[in-house]
Amino acid sequence: MYKEKWTAALIQMDSREDESRNLEAAARKVREAALQGADLVMLPETVDFIGRDMRSHGKTVPGPVSELFRELARENHIYLHCGSITEAAGGEKCRNTSLLFDPGGEIAGRYSKLHLFDVELSGGKMIRESAQIAGGSQVALSKTELGMLGFGICYDIRFPEMFRIMGKHQAQVILVCANFTDPTGQAHWEPLLRARAIENTCYILACGQCGEKWNYTAHGNSMIVDPWGRIVARADKKEQILMGEIDMGLADKTRRQIPSLENIRQDVYELVEKSVKIY
Incomplete structure:
Protein backbone atom coordinates (compact mmCIF):
# COMPACT_ATOMS: atom_id res chain seq x y z
CA MET A 1 0.00 0.00 0.00
CA TYR A 2 1.30 3.45 -0.87
CA LYS A 3 1.22 6.68 1.11
CA GLU A 4 -2.11 8.49 0.61
CA LYS A 5 -0.72 12.04 0.58
CA TRP A 6 2.85 13.20 0.25
CA THR A 7 4.92 16.25 -0.62
CA ALA A 8 7.01 16.69 -3.76
CA ALA A 9 9.78 19.24 -4.18
CA LEU A 10 10.97 20.18 -7.68
CA ILE A 11 14.33 21.95 -7.70
CA GLN A 12 14.55 24.24 -10.72
CA MET A 13 18.22 24.94 -11.46
CA ALA A 33 13.85 20.78 0.28
CA ALA A 34 14.09 17.88 2.73
CA LEU A 35 14.01 20.31 5.65
CA GLN A 36 10.80 21.76 4.18
CA GLY A 37 9.17 18.35 4.49
CA ALA A 38 9.54 16.84 1.02
CA ASP A 39 9.00 13.09 0.69
CA LEU A 40 10.31 13.11 -2.88
CA VAL A 41 12.84 15.60 -4.25
CA MET A 42 13.37 16.00 -7.97
CA LEU A 43 16.14 17.68 -9.98
CA PRO A 44 16.20 18.79 -13.67
CA GLU A 45 17.71 17.20 -16.76
CA THR A 46 21.53 16.95 -16.98
CA VAL A 47 21.83 18.52 -13.54
CA ASP A 48 25.56 17.72 -13.44
CA PHE A 49 26.72 19.46 -16.62
CA ILE A 50 25.39 21.47 -19.58
CA GLY A 51 27.87 22.52 -22.25
CA ARG A 52 29.12 21.94 -25.77
CA ASP A 53 30.63 18.49 -25.17
CA MET A 54 28.47 16.27 -22.97
CA ARG A 55 30.52 13.19 -23.85
CA SER A 56 33.56 14.32 -21.88
CA HIS A 57 31.47 14.36 -18.70
CA GLY A 58 30.01 10.86 -18.88
CA LYS A 59 30.25 9.10 -15.49
CA THR A 60 29.93 5.46 -14.57
CA VAL A 61 27.01 4.30 -12.42
CA PRO A 62 27.84 3.58 -9.67
CA GLY A 63 30.39 6.37 -9.57
CA PRO A 64 31.12 9.69 -7.85
CA VAL A 65 28.01 11.53 -9.09
CA SER A 66 25.55 8.73 -8.38
CA GLU A 67 27.23 8.17 -5.01
CA LEU A 68 26.58 11.81 -4.08
CA PHE A 69 22.88 11.43 -4.80
CA ILE A 85 23.05 12.83 -15.40
CA THR A 86 25.48 12.18 -18.24
CA GLU A 87 26.27 8.48 -17.93
CA ALA A 88 29.24 6.91 -19.69
CA ALA A 89 27.92 4.58 -22.38
CA GLY A 90 31.15 3.20 -23.76
CA GLY A 91 32.53 4.26 -27.10
CA GLU A 92 32.10 7.84 -28.27
CA LYS A 93 28.73 8.65 -26.70
CA CYS A 94 27.10 8.99 -23.30
CA ARG A 95 23.57 8.38 -22.07
CA ASN A 96 21.10 10.82 -20.58
CA THR A 97 20.08 8.79 -17.53
CA SER A 98 17.63 9.32 -14.67
CA LEU A 99 18.18 7.59 -11.33
CA LEU A 100 15.68 7.29 -8.50
CA PHE A 101 17.08 6.56 -5.04
CA ASP A 102 14.93 5.33 -2.17
CA PRO A 103 15.26 6.63 1.43
CA GLY A 104 17.83 3.93 2.15
CA GLY A 105 20.04 5.13 -0.70
CA GLU A 106 19.35 2.18 -3.00
CA ILE A 107 18.59 2.62 -6.71
CA ALA A 108 14.82 2.21 -7.00
CA GLY A 109 14.51 3.16 -10.67
CA ARG A 110 16.68 3.84 -13.70
CA TYR A 111 15.77 5.21 -17.12
CA SER A 112 17.79 6.43 -20.12
CA LYS A 113 16.20 8.94 -22.50
CA LEU A 114 14.53 7.19 -25.43
CA HIS A 115 13.74 10.05 -27.82
CA LEU A 116 16.66 12.16 -29.04
CA PHE A 117 16.15 15.65 -30.45
CA ASP A 118 17.53 15.81 -34.00
CA VAL A 119 16.31 18.76 -36.08
CA GLU A 120 17.30 21.20 -38.81
CA LEU A 121 16.09 24.71 -37.95
CA SER A 122 15.51 27.66 -40.23
CA GLY A 123 18.73 29.22 -41.46
CA GLY A 124 20.45 25.84 -41.60
CA LYS A 125 21.11 25.53 -37.85
CA MET A 126 21.35 21.86 -36.88
CA ILE A 127 20.69 20.26 -33.51
CA ARG A 128 21.79 16.63 -33.35
CA GLU A 129 21.41 15.23 -29.85
CA SER A 130 22.16 11.79 -31.25
CA ALA A 131 25.67 12.92 -32.17
CA GLN A 132 26.62 12.80 -28.48
CA ILE A 133 23.86 10.80 -26.77
CA ALA A 134 23.03 7.12 -27.14
CA GLY A 135 19.30 6.46 -26.81
CA GLY A 136 17.88 4.16 -24.15
CA SER A 137 16.09 0.89 -24.89
CA GLN A 138 13.22 0.53 -22.40
CA VAL A 139 10.32 2.24 -20.68
CA ALA A 140 10.86 2.23 -16.92
CA LEU A 141 8.63 2.39 -13.85
CA SER A 142 9.22 1.99 -10.14
CA LYS A 143 6.83 0.55 -7.53
CA GLY A 150 7.10 6.47 -14.26
CA PHE A 151 9.98 8.33 -15.91
CA GLY A 152 10.47 10.65 -18.89
CA ILE A 153 13.10 13.14 -20.03
CA CYS A 154 12.35 16.39 -21.88
CA TYR A 155 11.66 15.59 -25.58
CA ASP A 156 9.89 12.39 -24.48
CA ILE A 157 6.78 14.42 -23.63
CA ARG A 158 6.08 14.81 -27.37
CA PHE A 159 5.54 11.04 -27.65
CA PRO A 160 2.20 10.16 -26.03
CA GLU A 161 2.61 6.47 -26.87
CA MET A 162 5.37 6.17 -24.27
CA PHE A 163 3.22 7.80 -21.58
CA ARG A 164 0.24 5.62 -22.52
CA VAL A 176 9.72 14.34 -16.20
CA CYS A 177 13.06 16.13 -15.93
CA ALA A 178 13.75 18.62 -18.70
CA ASN A 179 15.89 21.30 -20.27
CA PHE A 180 13.27 22.80 -22.60
CA THR A 181 14.31 25.76 -24.74
CA ASP A 182 12.33 28.96 -24.23
CA PRO A 183 10.75 29.45 -27.69
CA THR A 184 9.23 25.96 -27.83
CA GLY A 185 8.57 26.05 -24.11
CA GLN A 186 6.41 29.14 -24.38
CA ALA A 187 4.21 27.44 -26.97
CA HIS A 188 4.22 23.76 -26.01
CA TRP A 189 5.50 23.03 -22.48
CA GLU A 190 2.27 23.53 -20.53
CA PRO A 191 -0.19 22.00 -23.06
CA LEU A 192 1.97 18.91 -23.53
CA LEU A 193 2.34 18.30 -19.80
CA ARG A 194 -1.35 18.84 -19.12
CA ALA A 195 -2.29 16.56 -22.01
CA ARG A 196 -0.06 13.73 -20.75
CA ALA A 197 -1.65 14.07 -17.28
CA ILE A 198 -5.21 14.11 -18.63
CA GLU A 199 -4.71 11.26 -21.11
CA ASN A 200 -3.28 8.94 -18.47
CA LEU A 205 5.92 16.28 -12.02
CA ALA A 206 7.99 18.27 -14.53
CA CYS A 207 11.26 19.73 -13.25
CA GLY A 208 13.15 21.97 -15.69
CA GLN A 209 16.33 23.91 -16.18
CA CYS A 210 16.25 27.71 -16.31
CA GLY A 211 18.69 30.47 -17.27
CA GLU A 212 21.04 31.27 -20.13
CA LYS A 213 22.92 28.23 -21.41
CA TRP A 214 25.85 28.19 -23.79
CA ASN A 215 23.71 28.73 -26.92
CA TYR A 216 20.05 28.99 -25.80
CA THR A 217 17.73 30.09 -23.01
CA ALA A 218 16.08 27.40 -20.87
CA HIS A 219 12.34 27.77 -20.28
CA GLY A 220 12.04 27.04 -16.54
CA ASN A 221 8.35 26.91 -15.56
CA SER A 222 8.66 23.64 -13.63
CA MET A 223 5.21 22.46 -12.67
CA ILE A 224 3.08 19.90 -10.91
CA VAL A 225 -0.04 18.87 -12.86
CA ASP A 226 -2.77 16.77 -11.27
CA PRO A 227 -4.71 13.92 -12.99
CA TRP A 228 -7.51 16.34 -13.90
CA GLY A 229 -5.03 18.50 -15.82
CA ARG A 230 -4.95 21.29 -13.24
CA ILE A 231 -1.68 23.02 -12.39
CA VAL A 232 -1.06 22.48 -8.68
CA ALA A 233 2.14 24.54 -8.56
CA ARG A 234 4.27 26.37 -11.09
CA ALA A 235 7.69 28.02 -11.04
CA ASP A 236 8.77 31.08 -13.00
CA LYS A 237 12.06 31.38 -14.89
CA LYS A 238 14.40 31.64 -11.88
CA GLU A 239 16.09 29.05 -9.69
CA GLN A 240 13.70 27.93 -6.95
CA ILE A 241 12.25 25.03 -5.01
CA LEU A 242 8.67 24.28 -6.04
CA MET A 243 6.63 22.41 -3.43
CA GLY A 244 3.27 20.67 -3.89
CA GLU A 245 1.05 18.03 -2.32
CA ILE A 246 0.39 14.79 -4.18
CA ASP A 247 -3.00 13.26 -3.36
CA MET A 248 -3.05 9.63 -4.43
CA GLY A 249 -6.73 9.41 -3.56
CA THR A 254 -9.98 10.35 -11.40
CA ARG A 255 -9.28 6.93 -12.92
CA ARG A 256 -12.65 5.70 -11.72
CA GLN A 257 -14.40 8.77 -13.15
CA ILE A 258 -12.58 8.69 -16.49
CA PRO A 259 -11.63 5.07 -17.27
CA SER A 260 -9.83 5.86 -20.51
CA LEU A 261 -7.05 3.39 -19.75
CA GLU A 262 -9.63 0.60 -19.49
CA ASN A 263 -11.49 1.68 -22.64
CA ILE A 264 -8.57 1.32 -25.06
CA ARG A 265 -9.67 -0.47 -28.25
CA GLN A 266 -7.03 -3.17 -28.36
CA ASP A 267 -9.10 -4.96 -31.00
CA VAL A 268 -8.54 -2.05 -33.40
CA TYR A 269 -5.06 -0.83 -32.55
CA GLU A 270 -2.25 -1.92 -30.29
CA LEU A 271 0.83 -0.40 -28.70
CA VAL A 272 3.79 -2.73 -29.14
CA GLU A 273 5.71 -2.84 -25.87
CA LYS A 274 9.10 -4.31 -26.64
CA SER A 275 10.72 -3.52 -23.29
CA VAL A 276 9.20 -2.32 -20.02
CA LYS A 277 11.17 -2.50 -16.77
CA ILE A 278 9.37 -2.24 -13.42
CA TYR A 279 11.66 -1.82 -10.44
Whole structure:
Protein backbone atom coordinates (compact mmCIF):
# COMPACT_ATOMS: atom_id res chain seq x y z
CA MET A 1 0.00 0.00 0.00
CA TYR A 2 1.30 3.45 -0.87
CA LYS A 3 1.22 6.68 1.11
CA GLU A 4 -2.11 8.49 0.61
CA LYS A 5 -0.72 12.04 0.58
CA TRP A 6 2.85 13.20 0.25
CA THR A 7 4.92 16.25 -0.62
CA ALA A 8 7.01 16.69 -3.76
CA ALA A 9 9.78 19.24 -4.18
CA LEU A 10 10.97 20.18 -7.68
CA ILE A 11 14.33 21.95 -7.70
CA GLN A 12 14.55 24.24 -10.72
CA MET A 13 18.22 24.94 -11.46
CA ASP A 14 20.52 26.80 -13.81
CA SER A 15 23.20 24.15 -14.44
CA ARG A 16 26.10 25.19 -16.64
CA GLU A 17 29.62 24.03 -17.51
CA ASP A 18 31.03 24.05 -13.95
CA GLU A 19 30.27 20.54 -12.74
CA SER A 20 31.48 21.10 -9.17
CA ARG A 21 29.31 24.20 -8.81
CA ASN A 22 26.29 22.38 -10.25
CA LEU A 23 26.60 19.45 -7.85
CA GLU A 24 27.27 21.63 -4.82
CA ALA A 25 24.16 23.69 -5.59
CA ALA A 26 22.08 20.56 -6.13
CA ALA A 27 23.18 19.05 -2.82
CA ARG A 28 22.46 22.26 -0.92
CA LYS A 29 18.99 22.57 -2.41
CA VAL A 30 18.13 18.91 -1.86
CA ARG A 31 18.88 19.33 1.84
CA GLU A 32 16.81 22.51 1.94
CA ALA A 33 13.85 20.78 0.28
CA ALA A 34 14.09 17.88 2.73
CA LEU A 35 14.01 20.31 5.65
CA GLN A 36 10.80 21.76 4.18
CA GLY A 37 9.17 18.35 4.49
CA ALA A 38 9.54 16.84 1.02
CA ASP A 39 9.00 13.09 0.69
CA LEU A 40 10.31 13.11 -2.88
CA VAL A 41 12.84 15.60 -4.25
CA MET A 42 13.37 16.00 -7.97
CA LEU A 43 16.14 17.68 -9.98
CA PRO A 44 16.20 18.79 -13.67
CA GLU A 45 17.71 17.20 -16.76
CA THR A 46 21.53 16.95 -16.98
CA VAL A 47 21.83 18.52 -13.54
CA ASP A 48 25.56 17.72 -13.44
CA PHE A 49 26.72 19.46 -16.62
CA ILE A 50 25.39 21.47 -19.58
CA GLY A 51 27.87 22.52 -22.25
CA ARG A 52 29.12 21.94 -25.77
CA ASP A 53 30.63 18.49 -25.17
CA MET A 54 28.47 16.27 -22.97
CA ARG A 55 30.52 13.19 -23.85
CA SER A 56 33.56 14.32 -21.88
CA HIS A 57 31.47 14.36 -18.70
CA GLY A 58 30.01 10.86 -18.88
CA LYS A 59 30.25 9.10 -15.49
CA THR A 60 29.93 5.46 -14.57
CA VAL A 61 27.01 4.30 -12.42
CA PRO A 62 27.84 3.58 -9.67
CA GLY A 63 30.39 6.37 -9.57
CA PRO A 64 31.12 9.69 -7.85
CA VAL A 65 28.01 11.53 -9.09
CA SER A 66 25.55 8.73 -8.38
CA GLU A 67 27.23 8.17 -5.01
CA LEU A 68 26.58 11.81 -4.08
CA PHE A 69 22.88 11.43 -4.80
CA ARG A 70 22.74 8.05 -3.06
CA GLU A 71 24.13 9.60 0.12
CA LEU A 72 21.78 12.59 -0.12
CA ALA A 73 18.77 10.28 -0.30
CA ARG A 74 19.99 8.20 2.64
CA GLU A 75 21.10 11.17 4.73
CA ASN A 76 17.76 12.97 4.34
CA HIS A 77 15.60 9.81 4.25
CA ILE A 78 13.82 10.86 1.06
CA TYR A 79 13.12 9.54 -2.40
CA LEU A 80 15.54 11.44 -4.63
CA HIS A 81 15.10 11.65 -8.38
CA CYS A 82 18.43 13.01 -9.59
CA GLY A 83 16.86 14.54 -12.69
CA SER A 84 19.28 13.11 -15.19
CA ILE A 85 23.05 12.83 -15.40
CA THR A 86 25.48 12.18 -18.24
CA GLU A 87 26.27 8.48 -17.93
CA ALA A 88 29.24 6.91 -19.69
CA ALA A 89 27.92 4.58 -22.38
CA GLY A 90 31.15 3.20 -23.76
CA GLY A 91 32.53 4.26 -27.10
CA GLU A 92 32.10 7.84 -28.27
CA LYS A 93 28.73 8.65 -26.70
CA CYS A 94 27.10 8.99 -23.30
CA ARG A 95 23.57 8.38 -22.07
CA ASN A 96 21.10 10.82 -20.58
CA THR A 97 20.08 8.79 -17.53
CA SER A 98 17.63 9.32 -14.67
CA LEU A 99 18.18 7.59 -11.33
CA LEU A 100 15.68 7.29 -8.50
CA PHE A 101 17.08 6.56 -5.04
CA ASP A 102 14.93 5.33 -2.17
CA PRO A 103 15.26 6.63 1.43
CA GLY A 104 17.83 3.93 2.15
CA GLY A 105 20.04 5.13 -0.70
CA GLU A 106 19.35 2.18 -3.00
CA ILE A 107 18.59 2.62 -6.71
CA ALA A 108 14.82 2.21 -7.00
CA GLY A 109 14.51 3.16 -10.67
CA ARG A 110 16.68 3.84 -13.70
CA TYR A 111 15.77 5.21 -17.12
CA SER A 112 17.79 6.43 -20.12
CA LYS A 113 16.20 8.94 -22.50
CA LEU A 114 14.53 7.19 -25.43
CA HIS A 115 13.74 10.05 -27.82
CA LEU A 116 16.66 12.16 -29.04
CA PHE A 117 16.15 15.65 -30.45
CA ASP A 118 17.53 15.81 -34.00
CA VAL A 119 16.31 18.76 -36.08
CA GLU A 120 17.30 21.20 -38.81
CA LEU A 121 16.09 24.71 -37.95
CA SER A 122 15.51 27.66 -40.23
CA GLY A 123 18.73 29.22 -41.46
CA GLY A 124 20.45 25.84 -41.60
CA LYS A 125 21.11 25.53 -37.85
CA MET A 126 21.35 21.86 -36.88
CA ILE A 127 20.69 20.26 -33.51
CA ARG A 128 21.79 16.63 -33.35
CA GLU A 129 21.41 15.23 -29.85
CA SER A 130 22.16 11.79 -31.25
CA ALA A 131 25.67 12.92 -32.17
CA GLN A 132 26.62 12.80 -28.48
CA ILE A 133 23.86 10.80 -26.77
CA ALA A 134 23.03 7.12 -27.14
CA GLY A 135 19.30 6.46 -26.81
CA GLY A 136 17.88 4.16 -24.15
CA SER A 137 16.09 0.89 -24.89
CA GLN A 138 13.22 0.53 -22.40
CA VAL A 139 10.32 2.24 -20.68
CA ALA A 140 10.86 2.23 -16.92
CA LEU A 141 8.63 2.39 -13.85
CA SER A 142 9.22 1.99 -10.14
CA LYS A 143 6.83 0.55 -7.53
CA THR A 144 7.45 2.58 -4.38
CA GLU A 145 5.89 3.54 -1.05
CA LEU A 146 4.67 6.69 -2.82
CA GLY A 147 2.92 4.76 -5.59
CA MET A 148 3.86 3.57 -9.07
CA LEU A 149 6.24 6.12 -10.58
CA GLY A 150 7.10 6.47 -14.26
CA PHE A 151 9.98 8.33 -15.91
CA GLY A 152 10.47 10.65 -18.89
CA ILE A 153 13.10 13.14 -20.03
CA CYS A 154 12.35 16.39 -21.88
CA TYR A 155 11.66 15.59 -25.58
CA ASP A 156 9.89 12.39 -24.48
CA ILE A 157 6.78 14.42 -23.63
CA ARG A 158 6.08 14.81 -27.37
CA PHE A 159 5.54 11.04 -27.65
CA PRO A 160 2.20 10.16 -26.03
CA GLU A 161 2.61 6.47 -26.87
CA MET A 162 5.37 6.17 -24.27
CA PHE A 163 3.22 7.80 -21.58
CA ARG A 164 0.24 5.62 -22.52
CA ILE A 165 2.37 2.54 -21.95
CA MET A 166 3.28 3.81 -18.49
CA GLY A 167 -0.39 4.55 -17.81
CA LYS A 168 -1.34 1.02 -18.86
CA HIS A 169 1.21 -0.25 -16.34
CA GLN A 170 -0.56 1.73 -13.61
CA ALA A 171 1.80 4.72 -13.32
CA GLN A 172 0.17 7.14 -10.88
CA VAL A 173 2.89 9.79 -11.02
CA ILE A 174 5.26 10.38 -13.94
CA LEU A 175 8.49 12.26 -13.27
CA VAL A 176 9.72 14.34 -16.20
CA CYS A 177 13.06 16.13 -15.93
CA ALA A 178 13.75 18.62 -18.70
CA ASN A 179 15.89 21.30 -20.27
CA PHE A 180 13.27 22.80 -22.60
CA THR A 181 14.31 25.76 -24.74
CA ASP A 182 12.33 28.96 -24.23
CA PRO A 183 10.75 29.45 -27.69
CA THR A 184 9.23 25.96 -27.83
CA GLY A 185 8.57 26.05 -24.11
CA GLN A 186 6.41 29.14 -24.38
CA ALA A 187 4.21 27.44 -26.97
CA HIS A 188 4.22 23.76 -26.01
CA TRP A 189 5.50 23.03 -22.48
CA GLU A 190 2.27 23.53 -20.53
CA PRO A 191 -0.19 22.00 -23.06
CA LEU A 192 1.97 18.91 -23.53
CA LEU A 193 2.34 18.30 -19.80
CA ARG A 194 -1.35 18.84 -19.12
CA ALA A 195 -2.29 16.56 -22.01
CA ARG A 196 -0.06 13.73 -20.75
CA ALA A 197 -1.65 14.07 -17.28
CA ILE A 198 -5.21 14.11 -18.63
CA GLU A 199 -4.71 11.26 -21.11
CA ASN A 200 -3.28 8.94 -18.47
CA THR A 201 -5.19 10.22 -15.40
CA CYS A 202 -1.95 10.65 -13.48
CA TYR A 203 0.17 13.33 -11.87
CA ILE A 204 2.98 14.82 -13.93
CA LEU A 205 5.92 16.28 -12.02
CA ALA A 206 7.99 18.27 -14.53
CA CYS A 207 11.26 19.73 -13.25
CA GLY A 208 13.15 21.97 -15.69
CA GLN A 209 16.33 23.91 -16.18
CA CYS A 210 16.25 27.71 -16.31
CA GLY A 211 18.69 30.47 -17.27
CA GLU A 212 21.04 31.27 -20.13
CA LYS A 213 22.92 28.23 -21.41
CA TRP A 214 25.85 28.19 -23.79
CA ASN A 215 23.71 28.73 -26.92
CA TYR A 216 20.05 28.99 -25.80
CA THR A 217 17.73 30.09 -23.01
CA ALA A 218 16.08 27.40 -20.87
CA HIS A 219 12.34 27.77 -20.28
CA GLY A 220 12.04 27.04 -16.54
CA ASN A 221 8.35 26.91 -15.56
CA SER A 222 8.66 23.64 -13.63
CA MET A 223 5.21 22.46 -12.67
CA ILE A 224 3.08 19.90 -10.91
CA VAL A 225 -0.04 18.87 -12.86
CA ASP A 226 -2.77 16.77 -11.27
CA PRO A 227 -4.71 13.92 -12.99
CA TRP A 228 -7.51 16.34 -13.90
CA GLY A 229 -5.03 18.50 -15.82
CA ARG A 230 -4.95 21.29 -13.24
CA ILE A 231 -1.68 23.02 -12.39
CA VAL A 232 -1.06 22.48 -8.68
CA ALA A 233 2.14 24.54 -8.56
CA ARG A 234 4.27 26.37 -11.09
CA ALA A 235 7.69 28.02 -11.04
CA ASP A 236 8.77 31.08 -13.00
CA LYS A 237 12.06 31.38 -14.89
CA LYS A 238 14.40 31.64 -11.88
CA GLU A 239 16.09 29.05 -9.69
CA GLN A 240 13.70 27.93 -6.95
CA ILE A 241 12.25 25.03 -5.01
CA LEU A 242 8.67 24.28 -6.04
CA MET A 243 6.63 22.41 -3.43
CA GLY A 244 3.27 20.67 -3.89
CA GLU A 245 1.05 18.03 -2.32
CA ILE A 246 0.39 14.79 -4.18
CA ASP A 247 -3.00 13.26 -3.36
CA MET A 248 -3.05 9.63 -4.43
CA GLY A 249 -6.73 9.41 -3.56
CA LEU A 250 -7.39 12.00 -6.26
CA ALA A 251 -5.44 9.92 -8.77
CA ASP A 252 -7.50 6.83 -7.94
CA LYS A 253 -10.77 8.79 -8.02
CA THR A 254 -9.98 10.35 -11.40
CA ARG A 255 -9.28 6.93 -12.92
CA ARG A 256 -12.65 5.70 -11.72
CA GLN A 257 -14.40 8.77 -13.15
CA ILE A 258 -12.58 8.69 -16.49
CA PRO A 259 -11.63 5.07 -17.27
CA SER A 260 -9.83 5.86 -20.51
CA LEU A 261 -7.05 3.39 -19.75
CA GLU A 262 -9.63 0.60 -19.49
CA ASN A 263 -11.49 1.68 -22.64
CA ILE A 264 -8.57 1.32 -25.06
CA ARG A 265 -9.67 -0.47 -28.25
CA GLN A 266 -7.03 -3.17 -28.36
CA ASP A 267 -9.10 -4.96 -31.00
CA VAL A 268 -8.54 -2.05 -33.40
CA TYR A 269 -5.06 -0.83 -32.55
CA GLU A 270 -2.25 -1.92 -30.29
CA LEU A 271 0.83 -0.40 -28.70
CA VAL A 272 3.79 -2.73 -29.14
CA GLU A 273 5.71 -2.84 -25.87
CA LYS A 274 9.10 -4.31 -26.64
CA SER A 275 10.72 -3.52 -23.29
CA VAL A 276 9.20 -2.32 -20.02
CA LYS A 277 11.17 -2.50 -16.77
CA ILE A 278 9.37 -2.24 -13.42
CA TYR A 279 11.66 -1.82 -10.44
